[in-house]
Amino acid sequence: MMIxxxxxxxxxxxxxxxxxxxxxxxxSPLALRVKALESLLVEKGYVDPKALDVLIDTYETxxxxxxxxxxxxKAWTDPGFADWxxxxxxxxxxxxxxxxxxxxxxxxxxxxxxTHNMVVCTLCSCxxxxxxxxxxxxxxxxxxxxxxxxxxxxxxxxxxxxxxDAREVRVxxxxxxxxxxxxxxxxxxxxxxxxxxxxxIVTRNAMIGTGIVTA
Amino acid sequence: MNxxxxxxxxxxxxxxxxxxxxPVWHDGxxxxxxxxxxxxxxxxxxxIDEARHARERLPAMQYWHSSYYEMRHSAMILQLIELGLVxxxxxxxxxxxxxxxxxxxxxxxxMIPAILASGGPASRPSNRPQGFAIGTKVRVRTFxxxxxxxxxxxxxxxxxxxxxxxxxxxxxxxxxxxxxxDPQWLYSVRFTAQDLWGKDTNDAVxxxxxxxYLEATA
Numbered sequence: 001m002m003i004x005x006x007x008x009x010x011x012x013x014x015x016x017x018x019x020x021x022x023x024x025x026x027x028s029p030l031a032l033r034v035k036a037l038e039s040l041l042v043e044k045g046y047v048d049p050k051a052l053d054v055l056i057d058t059y060e061t062x063x064x065x066x067x068x069x070x071x072x073x074k075a076w077t078d079p080g081f082a083d084w085x086x087x088x089x090x091x092x093x094x095x096x097x098x099x100x101x102x103x104x105x106x107x108x109x110x111x112x113x114x115t116h117n118m119v120v121c122t123l124c125s126c127x128x129x130x131x132x133x134x135x136x137x138x139x140x141x142x143x144x145x146x147x148x149x150x151x152x153x154x155x156x157x158x159x160x161x162x163x164x165d166a167r168e169v170r171v172x173x174x175x176x177x178x179x180x181x182x183x184x185x186x187x188x189x190x191x192x193x194x195x196x197x198x199x200x201i202v203t204r205n206a207m208i209g210t211g212i213v214t215a
Numbered sequence: 216m217n218x219x220x221x222x223x224x225x226x227x228x229x230x231x232x233x234x235x236x237x238p239v240w241h242d243g244x245x246x247x248x249x250x251x252x253x254x255x256x257x258x259x260x261x262x263i264d265e266a267r268h269a270r271e272r273l274p275a276m277q278y279w280h281s282s283y284y285e286m287r288h289s290a291m292i293l294q295l296i297e298l299g300l301v302x303x304x305x306x307x308x309x310x311x312x313x314x315x316x317x318x319x320x321x322x323x324x325x326m327i328p329a330i331l332a333s334g335g336p337a338s339r340p341s342n343r344p345q346g347f348a349i350g351t352k353v354r355v356r357t358f359x360x361x362x363x364x365x366x367x368x369x370x371x372x373x374x375x376x377x378x379x380x381x382x383x384x385x386x387x388x389x390x391x392x393x394x395x396x397d398p399q400w401l402y403s404v405r406f407t408a409q410d411l412w413g414k415d416t417n418d419a420v421x422x423x424x425x426x427x428y429l430e431a432t433a
Contacts, residue, residue, distance in 0.1 A: 031243065034247050035309070036306075039309045041255065046315065048321060048322065050324035051250075053250075055249070099332050099333075100331050102334070105338065122367050123223075137283070141228075146226065147228070148223075169416075171419070173420060173422045175424065177337035210233075
């Protein structure tokens with residue numbers, strides 16, 4: 001189901017026990033609570049406010065699904081790299097400069113005519129940050145976390161993805177520190193494309209398994 | 216624990232709502248809350264398993280009603296207060312009332328890229344023998360611990376097959392409770408939709424499970 005941006009989160013954003021007014025402030029009670037905690041933790045010397053800015057900038061501008069798209073495009077064009085990804089995805093991905101937090105132990109899942117892979121974390125929201133950035137709201141939502149394992153095909157339909165009955169839908173529940181990157185099938189009609197062109201058509205959802213790459 | 220976080224197999228939460236060209240944040244407080252959680256994690260006051268367990272210990276209705284960043288924020292406040300890094304009055308008022316407690320590290324801005332790039336690997340050396348090989352048929356033990364576990368309820372008692380061996384990793388059930396890392400062999404185990412849900416399809420779910428969750432089937 002596709003929805004407008006303002007309704008993206010089907011759960012309330014706001015706090016649950018603040019019913020007092022904040023006249024003159026446009027911030028929600030939750031926003032005020034976060035702001036107050038930041039002031040307190042800075043005052044106590046536990047956090048450096050400039051470090052917070054660097055963290056935010058990193059995940060806004062430096063780490064995102066374009067990284068993963070480069071991995072996929074290279075796997076499509078370089079059989080040696082694809083083989084390396086199958087044997088040791090952590091090292092192969094690190095060779096492109098993507099390492100670290102929430103990607104310490106990577107596994108690449110190659111879609112084939114026999115298997116469609118799809119990734120979830122039913123227990124929290126584990127996600128391969130170095131290659132995909134921070135997870136989208138839907139990945140962290142209760143509907144996805146609850147339903148992906150029991151009715152993956154119904155969930156895929158909500159993403160307009162239809163997998164033939166004969167093809168196994170294999171859902172990977174990220175319960176440990178292994179992080180999964182789906183390598184979608186390369187679409188027909190992309191013969192001779194450059195790595196850069198190919199990276200341009202790889203979507204984030206395709207690398208989670210809730211999308212198909214089309215030329 | 217059989218907490219609100221253990222979502223696999225529930226129905227009733229509605230369709231998966233997704234948007235095109237989703238922005239990284241949906242409200243101005245989200246990046247601040249996100250960065251605070253990461254920066255406090257970098258003080259070394261808790262490990263990842265303790266942080267996950269704090270989220271699971273939120274009251275169920277609060278957990279299900281919170282957005283992701285709100286839930287992370289609430290769980291961190293729980294930890295800060297439990298560890299005495301902050302007291303409840305300070306949290307309410309946003310001002311320091313009692314001196315700070317020493318922490319192992321304060322991450323400065325120039326340290327962030329290196330900290331993120333190195334991450335926190337969970338693999339650890341261990342002398343334990345590897346119990347299962349790829350292809351081994353196993354059954355998941357049935358247990359309902361009061362503390363933290365990474366064994367989802369929907370897999371308990373189910374039969375599956377080892378499809379990957381990941382070496383020895385920190386055991387969250389121990390590490391979340393100050394009982395040490397106790398590294399164990401970690402496996403990917405494949406379960407058919409038939410065995411998990413009684414569904415007559417070709418589909419399957421693979422779950423990463425530690426050795427003590429499993430027993431070989433005779």
